[in-house]
Amino acid sequence: xxxxxxxxxxxxxxxxxxxxxxxxxxxxxxxxxxxxxxxxxxxxxxxxxxxxxxxxxxxxxxxxxxxxxxxxxxxxxxxxxxxxxxxxxxxxx
Amino acid sequence: xxxxxxxxxxxxxxxxxxxxxxxxxxxxxxxxxxxxxxxxxxxxxxxxxxxxxxxxxxxxxxxxxxxxxxxxxxxxxxxxxxxxxxxxxxxxxxxxxxxxxxxxxxxxxxxxxxxxxxxxxxxxxxxxxxxxxxxxxxxxxxxxxxxxxxxxxxxxxxxxxxxxxxxxxxxxxxxxxxxxxxxxxxxxxxxxxxxxxxxxxxxxxxxxxxxxxxxxxxxxxxxxxxxxxxxxxxxxxxxxxxxxxxxxxxxxxxxxxxxxxxxxxxxxxxxxxxxxxxxxxxxxxxxxxxxxxxxxxxxxxxxxxxxxxxxxxxxxxxxxxxxxxxxxxxxxxxxxxxxxxxxxxxxxxxxxxxxxxxxxxxxxxxxxxxxxxxxxxxxxxxxxxxxxxxxxxxxxxxxxxxxxxxxxxxxxxxxxx
Numbered sequence: 001x002x003x004x005x006x007x008x009x010x011x012x013x014x015x016x017x018x019x020x021x022x023x024x025x026x027x028x029x030x031x032x033x034x035x036x037x038x039x040x041x042x043x044x045x046x047x048x049x050x051x052x053x054x055x056x057x058x059x060x061x062x063x064x065x066x067x068x069x070x071x072x073x074x075x076x077x078x079x080x081x082x083x084x085x086x087x088x089x090x091x092x093x
Numbered sequence: 094x095x096x097x098x099x100x101x102x103x104x105x106x107x108x109x110x111x112x113x114x115x116x117x118x119x120x121x122x123x124x125x126x127x128x129x130x131x132x133x134x135x136x137x138x139x140x141x142x143x144x145x146x147x148x149x150x151x152x153x154x155x156x157x158x159x160x161x162x163x164x165x166x167x168x169x170x171x172x173x174x175x176x177x178x179x180x181x182x183x184x185x186x187x188x189x190x191x192x193x194x195x196x197x198x199x200x201x202x203x204x205x206x207x208x209x210x211x212x213x214x215x216x217x218x219x220x221x222x223x224x225x226x227x228x229x230x231x232x233x234x235x236x237x238x239x240x241x242x243x244x245x246x247x248x249x250x251x252x253x254x255x256x257x258x259x260x261x262x263x264x265x266x267x268x269x270x271x272x273x274x275x276x277x278x279x280x281x282x283x284x285x286x287x288x289x290x291x292x293x294x295x296x297x298x299x300x301x302x303x304x305x306x307x308x309x310x311x312x313x314x315x316x317x318x319x320x321x322x323x324x325x326x327x328x329x330x331x332x333x334x335x336x337x338x339x340x341x342x343x344x345x346x347x348x349x350x351x352x353x354x355x356x357x358x359x360x361x362x363x364x365x366x367x368x369x370x371x372x373x374x375x376x377x378x379x380x381x382x383x384x385x386x387x388x389x390x391x392x393x394x395x396x397x398x399x400x401x402x403x404x405x406x407x408x409x410x411x412x413x414x415x416x417x418x419x420x421x422x423x424x425x426x427x428x429x430x431x432x433x434x435x436x437x438x439x440x441x442x443x444x445x446x447x448x449x450x451x452x453x454x455x456x457x458x459x460x461x462x463x464x465x466x467x468x469x470x471x472x473x474x475x476x477x478x479x480x481x482x483x484x485x486x487x488x489x490x491x492x493x494x495x496x497x498x499x500x501x502x503x504x505x506x507x508x509x510x
Contacts, residue, residue, distance in 0.1 A: 019166035039167060046233040047170070054230060 002056050005080045007031055010048075010072055017051050018044035031073040042066060048075075058082045107276045108506065109355040110346050111190025111339035112447050113182035113289075116440075117153030117332050118433045122185065125444075126451045129459045130479055134433040136315040136330055141295050148304070150313040152295045153332030153435030171234035172247065173212025178335035178440070179244035179291035180251060186287060187252060190339040191352050194252045203256030203283050204245045205275040206337075207267025207290035209438035209493070210299055212239045217298035244291050248337075256283045261290075264493025265401065265436055266363070268336065268443030269501045273361040275340045284345055290439035291335035303331055306494050308405050316463060319436075321402030321429050322409050322471045323464040329404045332435025336443040355450040359486065359504040360388025366496035369407075377498045378415035381488060384500035385419075390486060392419050395502070397458050397482070399445045399489040402429035402436075412490065413471045422472035426480065429461040442491035446503060449487040453505045457481050 011026050020026050021039040030038060035045060042065070049060035058079050060069070069075050112122045117135030119125030128135070138144075139152045155178075160169050163181040172180070183204070187194065194202050216239045222230040237243050242260040249258055257278065261271045268290040275288035294303060303309055310328035312318040319330040338355075346354055362383025364376035385391065398420070401412055416427060430448050431437065437444055452458055458480040467475060484505065491499045 015166075017170060019169050022165050022167060043171070043233050043236070044167075050229065050233060 003083060005056065005076060005083055007072060007076055010076055013048050013051055014040065017048045032071050034070050045069070052079055056083060105342045105344055107279050107340050107358045108343045108346050109338045109358065109450055110341055110351040110353060111186040111188070111192065112355060112450070113185030113189065113337045114334070114444060114447050115155055115158070115178045115182050116334045116336070116434045116437070116444055117155055120155055120158060122189070122447070126448070129430050129433060129448055130455065130457055132433070132460045132462050132479060134315065134462050135332070136318065136433070136435055138315065139295060142297055147297070147300055148311045149300055149309050151310065151315045151318040151330050153330060153437070154295050155334055168247065168251070171238055173215035173238055173293060174333070175208065175210070175212060175291045175293035175335070176238070176244050176247055178293060178333070179206060179337065180247055182289065182291070182335040182337035183248045183252065183287050186337040186339050189353070192285065192339060194254055197284070199253055199255045201256065201284040202252070202254035203258045203278055203286050204248045204254050205259040205261065205271050205278060205286055205288045206244045206248070207261045207263065207271040207439040207443065208241045208244055208292055209262065209264045209267055210292050210294055210302065211241050212243060213299040213302065214293060214296040215239055217296055248287055252287070254287060263497040263499070264495060265438055265441045266491040266493035266497035266499040267439040268441055268446065269361070269489060269491045269499040270363060270497070271443065272340065272358055272446060272501060273363065273499070276358055276361065279340060279342055285339055285341040287337055288340055289335060289337035289443040290441070292438035292440050293333040294331045294438060295333050300331065308403065308494070310404070319404055319432055320464045321400070321404040321432065321461070322413065322467055322473060322475060324466045324468045326404040326406070326409055330435040332431070332437040332441070334434065334437050334444065335440045336447045338443070338447065354506040356453050356506050357504045358501060360384040360386070360390065360502040361500070362387060363497070363499045366498060375411035375415065375498065377411055377490065377492065378418045380498040381415055381419055381490060381500040384488065384502050388486070388502040388504065390502060394486050395420070395425055395488045396484045397449070397452065397487045398425050398427045399449050399487060400427050400429050401490045401492040402431055403492060408492065409471065412492070413473060415490070417472060423474040425474065426458055426476050426482065427473045428458055428476040429464070430459045432462040432464065442489060442499065445489045445491065446501060449489055449503050453484045453487060453503065456484055458484070
C-alpha cells in the first residue's frame with residue numbers, strides 16, 4: 001500500500017496522463033510553477049486527478065482541481081495529506 | 094447544385110500552396126508521391142490487431158509511424174491516431190507553404206477538415222475501460238477525442254488559427270467537400286485555410302463499423318484484395334492516414350511571395366444519390382458536370398480523372414456510367430491511385446487531390462495497381478502503368494457511403510492568368 005506521494009510521483013503521473021511540457025523540463029524544479037505555466041490545462045489535471053484516485057484511492061474533487069490546486073506543490077500537498085487519512089478499508093489498486 | 098453566381102475574379106481563384114500527406118505507401122508528401130508515381134503499394138496484411146476473428150485480412154497501414162517523433166508529447170495522451178495524422182500533416186502543410194501563423198493576425202487562418210469515423214481507436218480503448226474496469230477508468234479526454242470535429246479543433250489550437258472553421262462528415266467524399274467548404278471560407282474573407290481529411294480505421298471497432306456497409310474486401314492477398322473496375326472486384330481495402338493542404342487565393346499567395354503554387358481548386362460540385370430502392374440512377378455525373386461548369390471548362394479540357402474506385406458492383410457501375418456519360422467510352426485517362434493506399438475515408442479524396450496536383454506538377458499520371466481485367470461494361474482507359482502526359486486539368490471524383498457524391502477540378506498553376 002502506498003503511503004507517500006511526492007513530486008517525482010506527480011511527475012510520473014503527469015508524463016503518463018498528459019505528456020511532457022514543450023518548453024519546460026519536467027525534471028527541473030517545477031514545484032512552484034503554475035500548471036498553466038507548465039502548459040497543463042484543466043482537463044490534463046482532471047485526468048491526472050482521476051489517475052490519483054485509481055492508483056492511490058485519494059479523491060481529488062473536480063472543484064478542488066479547478067480552484068485550489070494551482071502548482072505541483074499544491075497538488076502533492078493535497079494528495080500526500082489525504083493519503084495519511086485514508087479511511088480503513090479503502091480499496092487501493 | 095448548379096447555381097449562377099458572379100464569376101470569381103481570376104486572381105481570387107483558390108490555390109494550394111502547401112501539402113502534407115501521411116499515407117500507407119508513404120509518410121510525407123515526397124515519400125507518398127514517389128511511391129504513388131512508381132506504383133508502389135502500401136497494402137499488406139493487417140498487423141495492428143489480431144485479425145483472426147474478423148473477415149478482413151488486408152489494409153493500408155502506415156508502418157513505422159511514431160507519434161512522438163512528430164507531435165508534442167502533451168498532445169499524445171489525448172489524441173486518437175487519426176488526430177495525430179491530422180496534426181502531423183497540417184504542420185507539414187504549413188511548413189511547406191512557408192506560413193508561420195504566429196506572425197499573422199490571429200483570425201487570418203482557419204481550419205476545415207473531413208473525418209468519417211471519429212477517433213475510433215480511442216473510442217474502442219475507452220469502451221474497453223468502461224466495461225472492463227468501470228466508469229471511473231474512462232479518460233477525461235474522451236469528452237472530445239472521439240469526435241469528428243476534434244481534428245479541426247486540435248489543429249486550430251496547435252497553430253492558433255482562430256478564423257471560423259468547420260468539419261465535414263460525408264464519408265469518402267469528405268476530403269473534397271472540406272476543400273469546397275474551405276473555398277467558401279476564402280470567399281468570406283479568410284486569408285488562408287488549412288483543409289483536408291484524416292481517418293484511422295484499422296482497429297477492431299473501426300473495421301467492425303465498416304463491415305456493416307458490406308463493402309470491405311475479405312481477400313487475404315494484398316495484390317488482389319482491392320481491384321476497382323476489374324472483373325473480379327470484390328470490395329475495398331481500408332486505409333489510414335491524412336492529407337492536409339493550405340488553400341489561399343492566388344492574389345494572396347502571390348502577394349506574400351509563396352514559394353510553390355501546386356495548382357488551383359478550379360471547380361466543385363456535389364450531389365446526393367436517390368434512395369437505392371427508388372431504382373433511380375446515381376447523380377454522380379451531375380456532380381462532375383457541375384464541377385466542370387463551375388471551373389468554366391468542358392469535358393475536352395480534362396486530361397485525367399481520379400476515380401473514386403469503390404470496387405463494388407454497384408459502385409463501379411455507377412462510376413463508369415458517370416465517366417462515360419461525360420467523356421464517352423475510353424474518352425479520358427482514368428486512374429485510382431488509392432489502389433496503393435486503400436480507401437482512406439475522410440482522408441481519401443483529399444489524398445487524391447494531392448496526387449492530382451503532384452501529377453500535374455510532374456506531367457505524369459500515377460497508375461492504378463492491380464486492376465487489369467476490365468470487362469466490356471467498363472469501357473475505361475484505365476491507367477495501369479505511370480503514363481507521362483501534359484496535364485493542365487484533373488477531375489477528382491469521390492463518393493461517400495450513404496449517397497454522397499463530390500467532384501472537384503484542379504488546374505495547373507501555369508494555366509492561371
